[in-house]
Amino acid sequence: MAWWKYVSSRKIFWPLVALAVLMAFNLFFTPKFFRIEVKEGHLYGNVIDIIKNSAPIMLLAIGLTLVIATKGIDISVGSIVAISAGVVAMLLGGDLLGVPKYPIWIAMGTAILVSVLAGMWNGMLVSRIGMQPIIATLILSVAGRGIAMVTTNALIVWLYIKPFRIYGQGYLLGLPFSLYIIAVLLILTALVTRRTALGLFIEAVGINPTAARFAGINAKNIIFGVYAFSGFCAGISGLIVCSTVMSADGNNAGAGYELSAILAVVLGGTSLNGGKFYLLGSMVGALIVQTLTTTIYAFGVPPEIAQVVIALVVLVISLLQSGKFRTMIAGFFGKRELAI
Template identity: 50%
Template sequence: MSSVRDRAGALTRHRLLWPVVILVALLALNVAFTDNFLHVQMRDGHLYGSLIDILRFGAPLILVALGMTLVIATGGIDLSVGSVVAIGGALACMQISGLADQNSVAGVLSAIGVTLVVALALGAWNGFLVATVGIQPIIATLILMVAGRGLAQLITDGQIITINSAPYKLVGGGYWLTLPFGILIVIALTALTAFLTRRLALGMFIEAVGGNAEASRLSGIRSRGVLIVAYTFCGLCAGIAGLMISSNVSSADGNNAGLWIELDAILAVVIGGTSLSGGRFSLSGTVLGALIIQTLTTTIYSIGVPPETTLLFKALVVTIVCLLQSPAFRQKAFGWGSRRPAPPPPAPGDGSGPLLTDVAIGEQAREETVRNR
């Protein structure tokens, strides 16, 4: 009986339990309000259905959240990812719109390559400001958040750039192997991130820097390099997300593309169980958190929540998830999980107590000196 209770307690303490419960609850709510919500069908060689749409539309958020996870694990934050998304989409669409043949595969690949290089440079710039210059992450990335949005509008000349390119459409709106191509990109990048952080030492370095940057530096870890790598990777993820968003709508809007996606990414990371103070992180939790955010958006539309209360509804659900993840809240509200009792003090003379301190030894020596006199 005690083993069953211990297993149940361990299950309730698992950091992914409550996000899974919330995701299942949201899916059940959609099933109640939407006919054939769970139905997935094959049409024209492609998979279609509400679940596929959640994965497809949530793919950019998952990518941005993956990069944000590594940055937050270092104890930082990146508020500029939305601007990098806008810059990426604007830069790619501007180059493709200038091609004589917008369906040229070489021209599209060149535009994508230039965009990814710029995204890497923007991420490295954030890392340079944080790691080398020593600016606080929230300030360093706020600079690019403001300036980057203006740069995106400068690239588009304040207009919405529209393109008609079949190869570029594949990135965010096309299908391959019956699945949306964006989902395949997310799977590949998530697997690569998991390999780099869990099979190599990079993940351990990131957690060490996030736990204590000075201690990790003294132990031989190049904390500056780790920070720059984390922010550079975050910029790359945001750039790919910008390509996917602009490709899906075949246009670039420097003003609205990626607007507030940084907040959704931070929420996804927090819901997934990664602490904002840095240290340990969970990639699977981040992916789950991003799916919760996208499913919540779908739920809002399906149950007919008024548009003016959408953000309030989203904030309410996110608050509930965060509270359920807190062991202290569960203990106070529901009595779930018991605190471990403090170990009893050692019995005198059992050999487990502390030895005489220097002060006690000094007092004993003085008493012996007085007696001898």
């Protein structure tokens, strides 16, 4: 049983189990769920949709994982998505013939830059002024919607620039293009945090900020950095959101994403109490969240109760992931066996 102990003690294990269970459910109850067709050289199907649809959440979850590891939280990422989408749409312009106002790379670069600035604003409030993360980012969460509305003049801007489609709708080698963006960002983040001491410092700050300061770690800069990075991730996420629907809607773009992303991170094994973080776990978490939504609809649950069902499943998954709960259950069944 040594291998079992080793495998089940890995943080990624339980999120993967949850995902596998969801998939297995689909295998039995929703025919066609795993059917993947090739159309026009691209892969189509529910599974591909899940990956495509979870892309914005996955990107947010990468940034949020680091923020949460420092015992922080960033609830402004949904609004930053809208800002990023608004900025890129404004700079590309709604020209019906598809002629961009500014070159695409300038528009995208500016959108990301603005998003990073937004993240730095959060980071400044939290690390320099010492504001509580949830309050600090709540400010931008509210104000960000307003900023996003300003960028689009409170209109929904439609884009007709074909090359911009690729980020949200395009395919490369048969797979959604956004998947590559996620892969690159994930690998870079993993390299930067694990191949340098950054990951250790982030965890140290999250576990014990005072001790981190006394060990000579510049905790303020670390905290500032993770919020800026979260803004960066939200910026990229905003580009993909905008490209997917080829429009920018200051009011609705990215609305509620922050909660899905936080859920993804937590399902992935990173504790809201800060400390050890699991980037890959967060990705699995995002897939769980999206698979769940897709499953619910594919299974034919009426939309009016879908959210409740999702909430229930999330509750079950969270309980299963809690070691304490598992011990409790094991104890319960253990006793019953003895009774028989």
